[in-house]
Amino acid sequence: MNSNEAIINPIRSDRSPDPGSLVILVSSRKDMTALCSLLQVKLDRSFDFMMSRIYTSASENHHFSVVGPMVGAPYAAILFENLIAWGARNFIFFGLCGAISPNVQIGDIILPAGSFIQEGTSLHYGKETGEISFCSGNILSKLKAACEEENLAFQEGLAVTTDAVFRETRELITAYQEKNALGIEMELSALYTIGNYRGVEVGAVLAVSDELSTFQWQPGFGEDYFKKQCKAVQRTISKICLTLQPMI
Secondary structure, eight states: OOTTSOSSOOOOOTTOOOOOSEEEEESOHHHHHHHHHHHTOOGGGEEEETTEEEEEEEOSSOEEEEEEOOOSHHHHHHHHHHHHHTTOOEEEEEEEEEEOSTTOOTTOEEEEEEEEEESSGGGGGTOOTTOEEEOOHHHHHHHHHHHHHTTOOOEEEEEEEESOGGGOOHHHHHHHHTTTEEEEESSHHHHHHHHHHHTOEEEEEEEEEEEOTTSSOEEOTTOHHHHHHHHHHHHHHHHIIIIIGGGO
């Protein structure tokens, strides 16, 4: 037996829901609820999933799921591993981030091609702190095309993923500003790492909810522009689910 082989593995049982090939992972409960409403996902097709919910759509032409909310790399990894075991192969993560680049502001949209690892989950999948985990080029290209069709402006670049929201220090922000990172959040690099490890495709959209680039925290969760941009992302992801999903 391989000494590096896991003792506990995710499995599919007779009671496991069928998530479909495409799963939308959502960090915010508010965004998850709004997305389900846009997609007209029926509540009677939802199930408890750890501390979250999985909403499934099994129409004749579109079979996908919406899963959330989720906060933090370890918890996101638990959900993600199970969804892979249940048969999902394509994932889009919709999350929030803090701006660390002075060129990024509240309400901006980021399509992160990769994320620097400052979380601990990726280390258990063969990665090291400070490495970059990269997304699926296929999913990224579909997200870019969908944003362009919706006239939703975005920046493409790198993020940073941390476990400790209250340890985003001046030293940490300065270090990743020098590496041209755009934003900081809590799930992404683990999702990319596990996606590559398991051979599934993962991409992401991040909405900038606050700013840290000046080393003073500026929250923007209640700003009208931020809310407007989140709605635009919801519409864009809905379009992927309902029009591009069969092509993934």
